[in-house]
Amino acid sequence: MTNLINLFDIDEHVEFTADLCVKCNICTAACPVAPVTDLFPGPKVVGPQWQRFRMNEERGDESPDKSVDYCSGCGMCTLVCPHGVKVMEMNSRAREKLYDGDIPIRNRALGRSELMGKLGHKFAPLVNWGATFKPARVIAEKVMGIHRDAPLPNFKFQSFREWFAKHKPHAEAPYRGKVAYFHACAGNYYETAASKAAVLVLAHNGFDVVLPEQSCCGLPMQSNGEFEAARSYACHNLDRLAAYVRLGMPIIGASTSCTLSFKSDYREILDVDHPDRDLVAANVYDISEFLLLLHQRGELKTDFQPVDLGGTLLYHAPCQQKAHHMGQPALDLFDLIPGMDVRLSEASCCGIAGTYGYKVEKYDIGMAVGKALFDQVREIGSEKPVICDSETCRWQITHATGARSVHPIHLIAAAYGLVKM
């Protein structure tokens, strides 16, 4: 016997999951945005409830109002829903329909992190100075709608690819094969330390790391309503990465939101039509996930030295990391480092949600969402580094608390003696 839901692949029909909603409100309790603003009525209302209006033929795809734009896309609702309602995914699709191709220039700019990196990194000192020059930020706020205090990235003059071309680490013995590294835009132009740490750790564990040609995963465009552009970036990546998978290489990334795009967003939000979409999705790994799998097979080197950073550290698992459904592999890896004492943050979200907290009308909401996390950072001591897997979350944490924030792989590489903290 089959039920209605089993008549089609539920993942391919996100909108139909609205009918699974039993109005329990668990998603509303988990949503970090709804409690801090009256502009967003919460996931149950904006998601499954209004999906029924959106699926009404006379209304077309129209939402009853524009509040879906205040959903940050954090994904907590989908994560906690006990009935499998794809709330975040249907909200994302509804937002694309809301814009209907009429994307504000600000959103287009925020969606182009790769282009920004390409253009900006060669002028890094000037661009980084501009980002801290208040009059320029006020003008950018008035003209573009990017909040004057939002934590912009710090450009690196030497990109990760340029560094890798000169300093590619050699696989140490015992040799375990080749892996392909997806550095993403941030890992190439802004957060190069995390990419360097990742490839050094992989080489230390016997892997020959190769860098496929690649482009932005498309997530910044997707979350700013530009689905067609995001799909074209997705296809560009799938065209290139599938060849490496066919050669037997896993694709590994240290940007948790970008690896999640491959694993689920390309299918469940963008509905990317590409023959290798599912092949690549099944072979993409977050760096901590990959290392923990190695450890479980008895293949991870454990020559870790103690790293003393002044006592207990805070680890914040970003929303996108939780959506991988892989637990918190970084915490399991930290357990292997002698003397390491790490506490898991009890906050759900830092509030930045990719580019959400950059927008002038959403900046205060983002800061209010992140307050619980910022309080925990201060309580544990903002002179100590905060560990977090996502680059924009790290920038937000530093912006709000003054604490330095590092990727878990940085700590692991330091414990191997490969980098300094």
Ligand code: SF4
């Ligand atoms: S948690 Fe799921 S079932 Fe409950 S109200 Fe939210 S969407 Fe509906």
Ligand code: SF4
């Ligand atoms: S994705 Fe996040 S902000 Fe949006 S409705 Fe779900 S929990 Fe709330």
